[in-house]
Amino acid sequence: xxxxxxxxxxxxxxxxxxxxxxxxxxxxxxxxxxxxxxxxxxxxxxxxxxxxxxxxxxxxxxxxxxxxxxxxxxxxxxxxxxxxxxxxxxxxxxxxxxxxxxxxxxxxxxxxxxxxxxxxxxxxxxxxxxxxxxxxxxxxxxxxxxxxxxxxxxxxxxxxxxxxxxxxxxxxxxxxxxxxxxxxxxxxxxxxxxxxxxxxxxxxxxxxxxxxxxxxxxxxxxxxxxxxxxxxxxxxxxxxxxxxxxxxxxxxxxxxxxxxxxxxxxxxxxxxxxxxxxxxxxxxxxxxxxxxxxxxxxxxxxxxxxxxxxxxxxxxxxxxxxxxxxxxxxxxxxxxxxxxxxxxxxxxxx
Numbered sequence: 001x002x003x004x005x006x007x008x009x010x011x012x013x014x015x016x017x018x019x020x021x022x023x024x025x026x027x028x029x030x031x032x033x034x035x036x037x038x039x040x041x042x043x044x045x046x047x048x049x050x051x052x053x054x055x056x057x058x059x060x061x062x063x064x065x066x067x068x069x070x071x072x073x074x075x076x077x078x079x080x081x082x083x084x085x086x087x088x089x090x091x092x093x094x095x096x097x098x099x100x101x102x103x104x105x106x107x108x109x110x111x112x113x114x115x116x117x118x119x120x121x122x123x124x125x126x127x128x129x130x131x132x133x134x135x136x137x138x139x140x141x142x143x144x145x146x147x148x149x150x151x152x153x154x155x156x157x158x159x160x161x162x163x164x165x166x167x168x169x170x171x172x173x174x175x176x177x178x179x180x181x182x183x184x185x186x187x188x189x190x191x192x193x194x195x196x197x198x199x200x201x202x203x204x205x206x207x208x209x210x211x212x213x214x215x216x217x218x219x220x221x222x223x224x225x226x227x228x229x230x231x232x233x234x235x236x237x238x239x240x241x242x243x244x245x246x247x248x249x250x251x252x253x254x255x256x257x258x259x260x261x262x263x264x265x266x267x268x269x270x271x272x273x274x275x276x277x278x279x280x281x282x283x284x285x286x287x288x289x290x291x292x293x294x295x296x297x298x299x300x301x302x303x304x305x306x307x308x309x310x311x312x313x314x315x316x317x318x319x320x321x322x323x324x325x326x327x328x329x330x331x332x333x334x335x336x337x338x339x340x341x342x343x344x345x346x347x348x349x350x
Contacts, residue, residue, distance in 0.1 A: 005260035013241035035220030040345035062348035088116035114150035128180035130162035137183035156197025174208035266321030
């Protein structure tokens with residue numbers, strides 16, 4: 001028996017999700033380089049590699065350092081890294097022990113990276129509709145040309161179709177991604193710049209990826225899944241492998257309070273979300289309010305109200321945020337055996 005709240009990984013579901021995405025990438029003839037910022041655990045990373053991933057994607061230098069410390073030697077920091085100060089020194093040290101690719105989306109960023117003297121290759125980030133970081137597709141060749149002139153190797157282009165996180169936008173975002181990456185790749189080839197890497201994909205959009213252009217997929221959430229994927233229609237609730245276990249500590253009519261608040265579940269709630277998380281065992285229930293140590297769950301008229309002391313399973317809206325709040329997760333194997341996995345890259349934000 002454990003004190004709640006705590007996060008649980010269903011290892012059987014995890015393995016099914018890993019195998020499913022690996023098979024999807026193979027069917028498309030694409031390399032799989034999953035984004036490890038979701039799980040931040042060495043155990044899941046090693047399982048992804050065992051299923052055929054060519055390496056890992058990470059968001060920060062710190063995440064890359066931690067996975068490198070555990071023997072993972074092919075890493076892509078898919079972020080426009082600003083290589084100044086101590087970060088430049090850390091990049092140099094990291095590049096001395098792993099194959100390292102770094103994202104760029106500006107000429108200034110390229111020059112800063114070149115000045116760091118880190119032996120890395122770069123990929124130019126493209127904005128395919130998410131309106132976050134990334135250059136316009138037609139500008140990719142200019143950034144790549146400066147990188148080559150500065151002595152950096154250029155692998156190609158990448159994007160994140162983050163606007164797939166919206167109802168009925170998954171297929172459209174995949175199509176936007178395809179058009180943007182093709183424009184960027186063709187622009188580089190027209191300038192005589194090779195573009196062997198064309199990298200994209202998100203968990204919501206990846207099933208709509210068309211063959212023939214992309215060479216690499218970088219989904220992140222798919223091993224564990226969450227309430228957002230359930231509500232977007234990109235995952236059945238029965239596939240969610242990460243849940244928070246929380247105890248009913250108070251009852252008011254058809255509302256119960258459990259002891260997992262935003263310090264356990266995370267506070268993310270996108271505009272389309274119907275609550276602050278979902279309950280896989282009670283699909284009609286909703287988490288209607290969230291504070292630091294309280295989650296308020298409203299149950300439908302047809303459901304029995306759980307007794308005080310009942311432990312419920314909650315699927316966080318955003319698994320990446322929930323994992324980053326936990327020191328350890330409880331991994332439950334099909335035979336009932338339990339072990340604890342450290343969230344090794346928790347808080348690795350620099």
